Amino acid sequence: MKNVEHYKKGYYMPPVVDMSWAQKECTDKAPTWCSVDLRDGNQALIIPMSLDEKIEFYKTLVHMGFKEIEVGFPAASETEYEFLRTLVEQDLIPDDVTVQVLTQAREHIIRKTFKALEGVKNAIVHVYNSTSVAQRQQVFHKSRAEIKKIAVDGARLLRDLTIEAGANYRFEYSPESFTGTEPEFALEVCNAVLDVWQPTRDRKAIINLPSTVQMSMSHIYASQIAFLSQHLKYRENVVLSLHPHNDRGCGVADAEMGLLAGADRIEGTLFGNGERTGNADIVTIGMNMFALGIDPELDFSHMPELIDMYERVTRMEVHPRQPYAGKLVFAAFSGSHQDAIAKGMKFREERDEAYWTVPYLYIDPHDVGRRYEADVIRINSQSGKGGVGFIMEQKYDVNMPKKMREDFSYFVKEVSDHKHQELKPAEIYQIFSQYYVNTKDPIRLENFSLQKRADRWLGQILLQANGEEVILQGQGNGQLNAVSNAICKAYGITITNLVYSEHDLDRDSGSRGIAYFGLTDTNGKTTWGAGIDTDTITASIMAFVTAINRMEGMTERVRFRALKSSPAEVGQFRASVGQH
Numbered sequence: 001m002k003n004v005e006h007y008k009k010g011y012y013m014p015p016v017v018d019m020s021w022a023q024k025e026c027t028d029k030a031p032t033w034c035s036v037d038l039r040d041g042n043q044a045l046i047i048p049m050s051l052d053e054k055i056e057f058y059k060t061l062v063h064m065g066f067k068e069i070e071v072g073f074p075a076a077s078e079t080e081y082e083f084l085r086t087l088v089e090q091d092l093i094p095d096d097v098t099v100q101v102l103t104q105a106r107e108h109i110i111r112k113t114f115k116a117l118e119g120v121k122n123a124i125v126h127v128y129n130s131t132s133v134a135q136r137q138q139v140f141h142k143s144r145a146e147i148k149k150i151a152v153d154g155a156r157l158l159r160d161l162t163i164e165a166g167a168n169y170r171f172e173y174s175p176e177s178f179t180g181t182e183p184e185f186a187l188e189v190c191n192a193v194l195d196v197w198q199p200t201r202d203r204k205a206i207i208n209l210p211s212t213v214q215m216s217m218s219h220i221y222a223s224q225i226a227f228l229s230q231h232l233k234y235r236e237n238v239v240l241s242l243h244p245h246n247d248r249g250c251g252v253a254d255a256e257m258g259l260l261a262g263a264d265r266i267e268g269t270l271f272g273n274g275e276r277t278g279n280a281d282i283v284t285i286g287m288n289m290f291a292l293g294i295d296p297e298l299d300f301s302h303m304p305e306l307i308d309m310y311e312r313v314t315r316m317e318v319h320p321r322q323p324y325a326g327k328l329v330f331a332a333f334s335g336s337h338q339d340a341i342a343k344g345m346k347f348r349e350e351r352d353e354a355y356w357t358v359p360y361l362y363i364d365p366h367d368v369g370r371r372y373e374a375d376v377i378r379i380n381s382q383s384g385k386g387g388v389g390f391i392m393e394q395k396y397d398v399n400m401p402k403k404m405r406e407d408f409s410y411f412v413k414e415v416s417d418h419k420h421q422e423l424k425p426a427e428i429y430q431i432f433s434q435y436y437v438n439t440k441d442p443i444r445l446e447n448f449s450l451q452k453r454a455d456r457w458l459g460q461i462l463l464q465a466n467g468e469e470v471i472l473q474g475q476g477n478g479q480l481n482a483v484s485n486a487i488c489k490a491y492g493i494t495i496t497n498l499v500y501s502e503h504d505l506d507r508d509s510g511s512r513g514i515a516y517f518g519l520t521d522t523n524g525k526t527t528w529g530a531g532i533d534t535d536t537i538t539a540s541i542m543a544f545v546t547a548i549n550r551m552e553g554m555t556e557r558v559r560f561r562a563l564k565s566s567p568a569e570v571g572q573f574r575a576s577v578g579q580h
Helices: 037-043 051-064 078-089 107-116 133-140 144-165 183-197 218-231 251-260 282-291 303-314 335-351 372-376 385-396 402-419 425-436 479-491 536-550 554-561 567-577
Strands: 032-035 068-072 098-104 123-130 170-176 205-211 238-244 265-268 443-453 456-465 468-476 497-504 513-520 526-533
Touching: 032 238, 032 282, 037 051, 037 068, 051 068, 051 078, 051 303, 068 078, 078 098, 078 107, 098 107, 107 123, 107 144, 123 133, 123 144, 123 205, 133 144, 144 170, 144 183, 170 183, 183 205, 183 218, 205 218, 205 251, 205 265, 218 238, 218 251, 238 251, 251 265, 251 282, 265 282, 335 385, 385 402, 385 425, 402 425, 402 513, 402 526, 425 526, 425 536, 443 479, 443 536, 443 567, 456 479, 456 567, 468 479, 468 567, 479 536, 479 554, 497 536, 513 536, 526 536, 536 554
Parallel strands: 032 068, 032 265, 068 098, 098 123, 123 170, 170 205, 205 238, 238 265
Antiparallel strands: 443 456, 456 468, 497 513, 513 526
16 A cells, blocks of 8 residues: 555553553443433434434433433534423433533533533533644644643633532543543643542542544553553542544444453443444443443343334444344354354253353344344355254244255255345245145145054055046055055155154144155155144155155156046045045
């Protein structure tokens, strides 16, 4: 690539810092979460949310368990001012929820912000000014001392206006563009602000360290966080907050490593929506904790409904591969993956496993409101017998013999490949019903009679073939053996191996049975068929007839043999056995 020499590191390494935090495996508790969807998220939308849409989004955040919600920059626009006033006037702020408002460290903006807060019981006033080298030099043309004074003056005004209002608002300060600020200078400014606020255990201050633009690898950002965490004044009375953006695609990693490094709080958005490449994705961060056995203290159990709300009011799309939330994140199309998942699920059932360890599924999809049959095992031309078998067993109680599952899966894959599309469970079952169950061509079973004589069974079968009715007779050491011998003898079929199994299909007293036959011819080719009926022997005979019908060359055999019984013989047979 050209112009690589135009770039240099825009960040600053902290002085020597205690790195023992890097030895931790994970955090041991959830941070304080603050959603900034209604500010950062909303200002990044092509079409900002309407008042009603913002209220719906806000109510969803409350329902999910957010206790701190940034509701906007009320001094910046009438829309955001109106939204905050609507929350107040319609009494939509629960006692255990704190709304956060954003303001620049400028006097007239701060004063308008306090006017918007009238009547709010619990609020965080979040004041910021930019401290980075680039902003100081290129935007504000101010020295370090002048930048520090802006922050301190803003902090004093927040304190004084809160006293005047007789309120108990909490304060938050952000050195904007922290990642491009010398860590020692960021510390100096933050400590100066804290000296003004004098935080206490009962009224802690928030110091928020935003990755306004990601400039480094995540361990560098975390080291900067650790430096401030280890040197801030009043540390026990300070909530250290993070606000990572995602310019390098590391918003989640920055948040997670920042928490290890000493942070207590995360500001982010659902699904990472925000300016440029977005903010830290709270859904992913929270679910990552959940997957490690840590309660995120946010409710993600209804993910499909959450996505529906989000996409509808923001007109954004959750990517199909978005961690935990995307439509395809649990989907397995690969045959080997499907087989492993199916076996893992069976292992859980048999062993009553306490912990989730299913291959290829990082978490149980049920925990976020997803379904196995619809979201996990997905069937296309890349799928295998494990996946097809799983769908048929879980959704339709069809538990085919192992070799039949393989045969059917190849058939399904060919259909998918030919259509060049994924097949839904109902389509797969329709294929099974049409081609593998109770088939009636080239021969159709109409009735049968079975009688036991001594140690032998005698069988008579009424079939329809080539539009003609024919009665076949056979005998064997069992009922099915008598039927199979009659049909094979009549049509010159030699079977070298026969596989049979059956089971209940509906799991109740009046259930249907399903039977499976696998017939191997003299060339070693095995053909499979299934039969379904409330009568087990009827289901078994139908399965055998289906397998015969599906054998290669069977249509020609039936046409060549052209068997036929007289109407009198057929009538007599019908009269003797009744309607089966």
